[in-house]
Amino acid sequence: MPSIEDDSRLATSWPEVGKARLTFHQRRTCGCGPDCQLGPSEDTIWIEVRLDQGWVAAHRIAPQDGRLIVGEVRLIPFEPTADPGEYRESAVPPGGARSDLVRSISAGEALSAAVEMIDRLESEPAPNAPWSIRDALRDFNVEPEQIIARRPHAATDAQLAEAAAAYADAYRDGARAYLQVAAHRLGLSPDTVSKRRRAAQDRGILTGGGHQGKGGGELTEYGRALVAGSQHADAA
Numbered sequence: 001m002p003s004i005e006d007d008s009r010l011a012t013s014w015p016e017v018g019k020a021r022l023t024f025h026q027r028r029t030c031g032c033g034p035d036c037q038l039g040p041s042e043d044t045i046w047i048e049v050r051l052d053q054g055w056v057a058a059h060r061i062a063p064q065d066g067r068l069i070v071g072e073v074r075l076i077p078f079e080p081t082a083d084p085g086e087y088r089e090s091a092v093p094p095g096g097a098r099s100d101l102v103r104s105i106s107a108g109e110a111l112s113a114a115v116e117m118i119d120r121l122e123s124e125p126a127p128n129a130p131w132s133i134r135d136a137l138r139d140f141n142v143e144p145e146q147i148i149a150r151r152p153h154a155a156t157d158a159q160l161a162e163a164a165a166a167y168a169d170a171y172r173d174g175a176r177a178y179l180q181v182a183a184h185r186l187g188l189s190p191d192t193v194s195k196r197r198r199a200a201q202d203r204g205i206l207t208g209g210g211h212q213g214k215g216g217g218e219l220t221e222y223g224r225a226l227v228a229g230s231q232h233a234d235a236a
Helices: 099-104 107-123 133-138 144-148 157-172 178-186 190-202 221-235
Strands: 003-011 020-030 041-050 055-064 067-077
Touching (some): 055 107, 157 190, 178 190
């Protein structure tokens, strides 16, 4: 059996219930005797969400096509000193796991939390960390900028204009669920379209849209130019 030769991690502290922590876990194994060189590292990224005092939703984050996805989800007992995703049978709370805990797990929210933490750790490195967040992500062939750039509010102006145009068209067409209609046209979630609409207003791509809580808005001259440029590029 291979033996663990090195075990190091970069982790945020355990949070209160309802919050998440991020852990980069690296393990190197060697099974060829005392003269063997250390083998390749086995790197994992976990985002663990405290569901209540006794349970944690552990999400293993994996690379796919240069981005991060949720590759596995585990509902496990909370143990402050356990390795990410691991637990002892003796730590299982009385009665075991409850169905309401399973229903409360959201892979999408966990991935969003991971991106937020990576963004923060990239700008505010953890003191005395065994490695940097940039080095850890490069082991996954992923650059921090690629992850952070996928956040809805970090979209390009052209992407914001596309979302704003779909939103404005759906509202002008009288669609009752205009946000959902725009999201369907773009292949995005309604929440992403909403965030991009607000960002488009902030960047002068879409007008304000009237009273608080009301929809609407029209592309500005800058917004129309962005849409025209994208359409020209698609036709080329």
